[in-house]
Amino acid sequence: MKPSKSHPIKSQSMKEQPGKDLPTRNQPGKGRDIPLYIYHAGQCNPKKCTGKKMARFDLARLFDKVSKLPRSAILLDPFAEKALSPADSTEKGIIVLDCSWEEVERVFPELEKLKLQHRALPYLLAGNPVNFGRPFKLNSAEAFAAALYILGHKEQAEKVLSKFNWGHSFLELNHEPLEDYSKAKNSSEIVEIQSYYI
DSSP states (O other), rough: OOOOOOOOOOOOOOOOTTTTOOOOOOOOTTOOOOOOOEEOOSSSSSOOHHHHHHHHHHHHHSSSSSGOOOOOOEEEEETOOSSTTTTTTOOOOOOESOHHHHHHHHHHHHHHHOEEEBBBSOOOOOOOSSSSOOOOOHHHHHHHHHHHHHTHHHHHHHHTTTTTTHHHHHHHHHHHHHHHTTSSSHHHHHHHHHHOOO
């Protein structure tokens, strides 16, 4: 999601609800790539759009209608009350919204119908040249890579970032927290680990 022409994942407090975390499960198809989906509203500069570039390399599928997104997938949502963790099921894939906050508000009722798993990414620094070194200001490719790394799909994360000349910067900047997050058992542990980096 983005308030302007980039695609930052903004900082939000991630409240934990006691007893709501699921135990870490063995992810189905751990050796297979997790499907990646983008709701793309066509509001960004096509030459700088990381989502469109990912789609050109068949790393993600673009959708221009919310209704076409897969039900029950993980939605990376900066306002989610629960942090993404290795305990989350990736069977239905991961969704990123590449649009303005106004567009998010417009399509939110449709998103609700899809029964998506809303998850927030923890504290990470942007490696892209627009927001380099700024916390939570990740673009679509960085958001996907962060999620994949946390979920244990590190090779797929590297594959996504390999298409961008700044991609290595994101992994270098965030190597230590990403490694720690990927070892967490659940959302509560992700939030606890995050507190060491903020």
